[in-house]
Amino acid sequence: MTAQIAxxxxxxxxxxxxxxxxxxALALARRFHSGATLWVLSPEWEPHAHHVAVEFVHPVIMGKRALPAFALTGADPVSEARLATRPGDVILAVAGAEDAGIREVVRRAPAWGAETIWIGFGHRPEPGAANHVLWVDSADPMVPATGRxxxxxxxxxxxxxxxxxxxGLLVASTDCTDEVCITCSDEGRLGEVVLAPTEAFAPAIVRTATGEEDVDVTVIGHVSPGDLVLVHAGAALVLLEEVAR
Amino acid sequence: MTDFLYPFIDAQEDDVDELLVDLSASARGKAAESAALQKSSLRELEPSIVACAIAMAERFTAGGRLYTFGNGGSSTDAATLASLFSHPAVGRPLPAWSLAADQAVVTALGNDVGFDLIFSRQVIAHSKPMDIAVAMSTSGNSDDLVTALLEAKRRGLLTIGFAGYDGGRMAELVEAAQLDHCFTIRSQSIHRIQESQARVGHRLWALTQEQMVKTRAIRPTTSGGSR
Structure with missing residues (x-):
């Protein structure tokens, strides 16, 4: 009988x-090594967010270093995570793939310079939704309470x-070939509008992975705080569509 | 096994792939340990889980409430267990709360009467004799948990402890008939203990639900709170 349960x-x-x-784990260790804080969200199963945070802050094994990790348990995960993260931080979510707040957090995280880890179960988020997707491939609705x-x-x-x-392995190797010239290439960086232009043809303040910068938004026209844009060579070229919240 | 688990033997550290291979193997090894411990724990504890679930169903049927508590990671596991009872994805919701959840109450008690009394004072304030107290611990020794379990037992509550290692003081209390049930996970690893405790807690919930269906439990709508 218990054979089926275990x-x-x-x-x-x-x-x-x-x-x-x-x-x-390697990505998280590298981020901590560079000074990251880990932000943990679990809107539906809040105790899991607290458990992750206490795990890192107060290790169960004596002698392991304490690391900065916080549970974010407020009512609005997007505004909390936006305010909390600094470039280089890590956001860890424990949530189902359909959690609207978490979907929005992981979508915006690249503009905040944060790497994302998403733990959940059931059907998986679409490929690339988060940097790391750690998924329990079971549709059993009790999964969150079984210790998985x-x-x-x-x-x-x-x-x-x-x-x-x-x-020696905590610094990513420097001969990485991913680097591209931001001005000459077609790279578009994700940005989140912080402040709309105060007058015609003035730049907007946009937050990207490297911090806040002035960005020309004349191609797009009207933007509002919170809008996601693709930034290329100092100009916002594309306004990303709103996802249903 | 490679030198990666013994880092200082091999000074040359430039092979990320080798580290990742070792980490993956380590993850699977630890998961296998966890699976084996969950299986052996369920097998060993099944008779007492059944007995405990029957007693819990009786208490819930009489209008009882469940209070869970623990320290650190175990406080979060206790909160997960409480929400499993109160907000199950399937089945019948039953009244359950985590006593670590309210920071005003916990810090007020910790500051004014001492940390060892943060849960027992809440048991005194909240509980009725038909209620249930569940303490989750990996050592079975925490003073605040043991004090609260003893207070709960004195007040007539059904008392349940989750422990690890050899069960610690909780196991001794069961021997002395001062604790009704103790589920001890026989491991030396806090992480593996907590994973098996979650599994046993889930089994306890499932059997409690089954028992309430089996007896077609009808819960009173008026307070049954006579002392």
Whole structure:
């Protein structure tokens, strides 16, 4: 009888999930190494947000370093995360793929310079929704109360601390070929409008991964605070559509 | 196994792929440990989980409420257990609260009467004899939890402890008939203990729900709160 209730090892951790988890742990360790704060949101299952935060702030294993992690549990996850994050921070969400607030947070996170980790279950978010998607492939609605998420963030914490034992690997290699010339290439950086222009042809203040900057918005025309735009060479070229909140 | 688990043996650190392979293997190994512990814990504890669920269903049927509490990560697991009872995705919602949830109450008690009494004072304030108290701990030894469980037992509540290692003081209290149930997860790892405790808590909830369906439990709508 209990055989059906107890999960197998393969149920708990597939090859794919262990690969995703490892990549997330290394990314998180690198971000912490560079001074990141971890922000944790779980609008529907708030205790999980607190559990992740206490895991990092007050490690269960003596001698492991305390790391800055906060649970954000206010009513509006977007405005809380927007205010909290600094470029280089990490946002971790424990939420279903359909959670409107979390969808909006991970969509905007690149404009805030934050890397995102999304833990959940059921159907997965669309590819690329977050930097790291750590998913329990089960549609059982009881998953959040069975310890599956607890295992996931326990392992994330454990693997992150293993990474700290390899200081040589905590800095991403510098011969990375992803770098492109921002002015000459077609790169569009995600930006979030902070302040609309105060007069015609004046720039808007736009927040991007590197901080706030003046951005020409004459191509788009009218913008409002909170609008997401693609910024290229100092100008906003595209206004991204509003997603239903 | 490679040198990556023994970092100082190998001074050359430039192989990220090797680290990632080791991390993945480590994740699967720990998940396998967790799965094995969950299975053995459920097998060992099943008879007492059944007995405890029957007693909980009786209490809920009599109008009882569930109070859960713990410290640190266990306080969050206790809150998850309370919301499993009160807001289940399927099944019948039952009244349950986490006593760590209110920072005004917790800090007022911690500051004025001492940390060891943060939960027992709330048990005194809130509880009726038909209620249920669940304390979640990995050691089974925390003073604030043991004090609250003893207070609850004195007041007639059904008292339940979750522990790890060898069960600590909670296991001793069961022996001395001062605690009704203790679910001890036999492991030395706080993380693996908490994962199995969640599994046992979920089983306890499922059996409580089953029992209430089986007995077609009718809960009183008026207060049954005579002392």
């Amino acid at each position: 999960p197998t090892a393969a149920d708990l951790m597939s090859e794919e999930l262990s690969t995703d988890l490892s990549a997330a 998420f607890v295992l996931m963030y326990h392992l994330l914490w454990e693997l992150t601390h293993v990474c700290f034992e390899h200081p």
